[in-house]
Amino acid sequence: MNDFIRDSLDHCVKCTICETYCPVSQVTPMFPGPKYAGPQAERYRGAGKSVDSSVDYCSGCGICTQVCPQDVKIAEINSRARAKLWEQRGVPLRNQMIARPTVIGRLGTPVAPLANWALHNRAVRGIVQSIVGIHRDAPMPSFAGKTFQKRSRNHRGPSDAPAVVYFHGCGTNYYEPLVGEMVVAVLEHNGFRVIVPEQDCCGLPLQSNGNFPAARTYVRRLVDRLVPHARAGLPIVSNSTSCGLMLKREAHEILGIEDEDLKIVSESMYDLCEFLLRLHERGQLRTDFGSLPLTVPYHAPCQQRGHGIGKPALDLLALVPDLHMIELDVDCCGIAGTYGLKKEKYEISMAVGKRLFSDIAATGSELAACDSETCRWQIAHGAGVTAVHPIELLYRAYGLDRQGQRDLVTTGTQPARVSG
Amino acid sequence: MSYDTVVVGAGLAGLTAALRLTERGQRVMIVARGVGATHLAPATIDVLGYLGDTRVGAPAGSLAALIAASPDHPYAHITADQLATAVTWFGAHAAALGYSGSVGENMLLPTALGVPKPSALAPRSMAGGDLRGGGRFLFVGFKGFKDFHPALIADNLVRAPLPLPITARALELEPPSSRLGDLSGRVIAGRFDADNLTDWLVGELENRVEPDERIGVPAVLGLRSGDQTWQELEKRLGCTVFEVSTLPPSVPGIRLFNALTAALRARGARLVLGVRAVGAHANNGHIDTIDVANATGTVSHAVGSVLLATGGFPSGGLELDSFGATRETVFDLPLIGVPETDRVRFAPNYFDPQPLASAGVPTDDLLRPVDANGHPVYTNLHAAGAILGGAIPWKEKSGTGISVASGYAAAEAILAPAAQSVSEAVR
Known part of the structure; x- marks a missing residue:
């Protein structure tokens, strides 16, 4: 594991800036705040044991790390502590389920009308809440029926333009394929040929639900699919900011993956808007x-x-x-x-x-x-x-x-x- | 992207400069490792509180003596007029806090430890605590709110050296219970914003306050609604109410950060946190691009000017390594106030004069960092705030004053380089 994450806790000067920004601890006493759960409690997790279950209430938004003036990797420390907690206790079935969007996507897509009815039916959702533990009012997207992958296979773009690789993520694939088509249309309008490699989940939901081994499997598989393009020098763009961040930084910093393939993919990753703005800067x-x-x-x-x-x-x-x-x-x-x-x-x-x-x-x-x-x-x-x-x-x-x-x-x- | 100015550091100096620059139409980006010291300091503007051990009553009138004693002081590069203009401008532009006061005279405001602290400007919700006129004070605390003890404040203040005697008593109230566990200042402020703690506080105080008493409460009267809550308390209680600065986090400081960043957003400035300026590319002593490290790598931004406002040792603008070497962390600029590496760097007692206390960047009168010969290191690099050498802000009580004055003055130098170069030549 890369120790620079854990070692960063020594930089904490207890200034409380992270505490003032934590959106969760401001609304619930269940989470004591990033400083307590992170750099402070981490000192007691020396033997790799989890000492507190409150860290499960950290939402993983990462704002604490962004505002910390001392470069303490607070959110990353908490994310690892959460994984340790669930490693000891076993990740609950619900969390295993909702953390696998590709599985849910593959199950729901063929029966989209039925699945969508169920997802938005109060009675069904009430039952799901009591059995599975997914809140009945929580926002649920609708299955599109035909995935973006499937749609993009019939798409014919320009053949001799410079190429860009599109990492669309699960949300676009199963729920918002039209967003994916817009991404392709805008990139093609700007003179690119868009390559849509076969792909599935980046592992982020598994990571935030504390199942690091499974998250590593997913992200490595994705990296394997993207790395030939990255090695060929092609930029990879993503319209999913969190999945893009997984490849840019979190797979390394939180999951502790150290390998050359991930590094090359990371360095080739662009958020969609970041990529378009760079084009603009170059007058392109x-x-x-x-x-x-x-x-x-x-x-x-x-x-x-x-x-x-x-x-x-x-x-x-x-x-x-x-x-x-x-x-x-x-x-x-x-x-x-x-x-x-x-x-x-x-x-x-x-x-x-x-x-x-x-x-x-x-x-x-x-x-x-x-x-x-x-x-x-x-x-x-x-x-x-x-x-x-x-x-x-x-x-x-x-x-x-x-x-x-x-x-x-x-x-x-x-x-x-x-x-x- | 290209920017007229990239400001490195999101503390008071950087935000002040950015606000002035955007006011004059510049396209500005602020990059910072994180949030700056605004969240820790009480939002008062302390221009000069002490000359040696002597408390200063008139900061503007004491600058000449300060500069005579500390020729390298940042104020030596800022004219008295500039300082007054900067502080007045700042008070007007942080209007949400309703600053009162001037560089002409210091108020004496109570701290959470019951020390009278000299400040030139204070948010109006705090200004009512001015101890200079003497009188009767009631200090109120909230049970469960850590590090704020009204009895300690009252006891210390009645023994403190003040122009006129005061009387002070203490009262601790039990706030209505809430679901929220830890009662930090941020949490109580959130409750003032969301629930109606004002009704409770008025109810608790209206029969307990004695005629002519002024009421000091911890500075937690709300983040979004702080000023309104304060006004409402004064109106309903019919007496002077004032906020007393607390230990960090500082709610008034967060209000100030929010007011400044809201104004910056409205003017199209970009604030990027969690990134690090790592260097620059220069040609003939002129910075063309600045490098900013983000999640995956380094991005170069074309710039007209760069303002370095990274703070001192506590904020990482300066670094002291275990071998005793001191360095400025972004550009490796020359420093002043640094003892030779084989000399003692720390005095044995905390409050003794500390050899490293005034370490920082030396500048010319345009606040450009200079080398040992007094020549600017880069023609378009300016510095402001706690990175500047020659001052001992915590002792002088000059930190926020230096930040506001140098932030404003550096912005002016960036805005009018030609005109300023002429006056520099005349000097």
């Missing part, structure tokens, strides 16, 4: 944007902030005529991947998101933008607005929706249509 992004007279609040998810790339979505959308983006100032929506789905954590997750929901409501907009899929589902659920990936706004501003005869689409929880 097409700016033939049409007017989009909308006012849209934008939430940069906690995992997006973990990239340390600023807010490229806002820089890009500033190029669109008549589009007014409002930069929201809330650190976390509360969902934190699978955290807010859990029966015992749903209320916490909604309490964390409360400020974001009310700040969105205060803008009066029926549309919000956010890079991360689970956050969009939470925002749609909590704020009652349509939440879109920034790429949807770019796609529309490029006029690609008219070419493709397609309505502006979707979050996983509700279909959306934007007039403008």
Whole structure:
């Protein structure tokens, strides 16, 4: 294991800045806060034993690490402590289940209409809550039926353009394939050939649910599929900020994977908006944007902030005529991947998101933008607005929706249509 | 991306400079390893509190004596007019906190340890605690709120050297129980924002406060609603109420950070935390790009100017290694105030003059770090805040004043390089 994570706790000066930012400990006494659970309790975990179960209430948003002025890897320490806890106790069946989006996706996709009915049926959800422990009100996306992988196989793009590799993630594949098609359309509009390798889960949900061995298996498999492209010098883009961050940093820093293949993939990874903004910096992004007279609040998810790339979505959308983006100032929506789905954590997750929901409501907009899929589902659920990936706004501003005869689409929880 | 200015460090100096630069239309990015000392300091602007062991009543009027005694002091590079302009400008731009005071005279505000601390500017929710006029004080604490003991404050203050005598008594209240376990300042402030703790506090105090008494409460009256809560308390209790700075985390400091960053967001500045500036590419002494390390690697940003506001030893702007070598961590700039490596670096007693206390970066009058010959290391690199050498902020009670004044002055130097170079030549 890379000791620089654990060793960083010696830099903690107990300044409490992480405590003032932790969105979870502000709304529940179940989590004592990142400093107590992290650098302080870690000293008692010397023999590799877990000493406290409260660390399971850390949502893993990672804000503590971002705000720490002393470079203490607080969230990473807590994430490992959580894994240790569940290694000792055995990861519960529910957490094993919700942490495998590819399994759920493969089960749900062939029977999408039935699965969607069940996911949004109060009675069924009540039963699921009591047997499985997934909260009946937690936001659930709808299966698209036909996966993005399947759709992309019939797609014919340009054959002689420079290539970019697309890591779409599970959310796009099973729930939001139209977002994936928009990503491809925007990249092709900018003169790229988009390679969509076969791929499945990056292992992030398993990691945050404390099953590190399984998470390592998943991320290594994904790296194996991406690494030939990375070795060929191709950039890899992802519209899922948290899955992208898994490859960029967390597989190494949290799962402790040290290998050359992961390193090469990490260095080739770009968040989608980061990649497009870099094109723009080089004067290579097409700016033939049409007017989009909308006012849209934008939430940069906690995992997006973990990239340390600023807010490229806002820089890009500033190029669109008549589009007014409002930069929201809330650190976390509360969902934190699978955290807010859990029966015992749903209320916490909604309490964390409360400020974001009310700040969105205060803008009066029926549309919000956010890079991360689970956050969009939470925002749609909590704020009652349509939440879109920034790429949807770019796609529309490029006029690609008219070419493709397609309505502006979707979050996983509700279909959306934007007039403008 | 390219930016007019990249500010390294998100503390008071960096945020002040960024705000001034964006006010004048610059495109600014602030990069920082994390949040700065705003969250630890009480949000007062302390320009100069002590000359040696003597408490300063009039900070502006004492600058000349300070500079005579400490010629390398950051204030030596800032004119008295600039300092006054900077502090006034700052008070007006952090309007959400309603600053009162001026560089002309110091208030004496009580700390959580019952020490009268000289401050030039204070948020109006704290300014009512000015001890200079004497009078009767009631200090209120909340049971379970750590490190804030009203009896300690009252006892220490009545024995403290003050211009006029005061009387002080203490009262500890039990806040209504909550689901939230640990009563940190941040948690209590959150309860003032969300629940109605104001009603409870008024109910507890209205029959206990005596005529002419001023009421000091811990500075936890809300993060979003702090100023309104304070106003409401004064109105409903019919007396002066003031917040007393607490041990970290500092709720007024967080309010200040939030007010400054909200203004910066509104002007399109980008704040990126959790990253590290690791160096720059320069040509002929001019920085063209600055390198910022993020999750996967290093990104170069083209810049017009760079402002170094990384703080001193506590914030990692300066580093002392186990062999006694001291270095500036981003550009490896020349330092002053550093004893030779074979000399003693620490005095035996904590409050003794410490050899490393004034270590930092020397600058010219445009606040550009200079080499041993007084020449700027880079023509477009400026420095502000605790990274500056020549001051002993904790002893002088000058830290936030230096941050605001040098942040503002560095921004001015960045904005008007041509005009400033002329005046530099004249000097």
